[in-house]
Amino acid sequence: MAAALTLLAIIPGQVWAQALRPYEIVGDAIPQSLTGARGDPTRGRAIVVDRQKGLCLLCHTGPFPEQRFQGNLAPDLAGVGTRWSDGQLRLKIVDSRRLNPATIMPPYYTLDGLARVGRNWQDKPVLSAEQVEDVVAFLTTLTETP
Template identity: 65%
Template sequence: MQPYVVTDDAIAAALTGAPGDAAQGRALVLNRTSTCILCHSGPFPEEKFQGDLAPSLAGAGSRWSEGQLRLRLVDGSRLNPATIMPSYYRIDGLTRVGAAWRGKPILSAEQIEDVVAYLVTLRQ
């Protein structure tokens, strides 16, 4: 796990020190294993079944900065302790974790950066 610094409501610096790949990020968002579209909808006309439990991802890049998006992915519970969104890059303090996931983040630092790179492109 890469160290990071939370300032206000954001993690300004990339976890990997480099920008992610937006195309890989889009693939992760649409992959039901990473669970994004189980709860979120967005500008994905090819996807018939999209979630409605969480805000639409359409316009995410206009609503939040890169750093704000990064913190929401890494550990959204820092912003909203009652959130149902998983902390994708956190392993400490979690109690309801399947045996296969204990001690491992859901997404790697590279995958977090890929998703951030894609979400910042969603301007409308």
């Protein structure tokens, strides 16, 4: 089943539609890149450790010795590249609720079924398709376990 949404971006004097890129969920994964290309792992790491953008370290811990106060509510990111495929990681980032409806992990690339969204984040995904691919590319490099 392919999923696609249309967003309306409103800027004073301008209104335009921007479509979320369609994707297909196959089993427990989104096997195809949202952009048709592999992301950049360096940019992906920057998103993962950014406490304003990805907020990953709020819940996850991982091999980021320079980052203090990492979370412990979710699985350690160390070794995540050996535990899940890129397609499985992609679905977890796009919308982990598809795998676990009770998850506390936010959906990063969907607008479907969201409630109580702050004004600054309404009608737009947390991450762009390119940023999702960057995070997936980075996470697949994490192959060593603690």
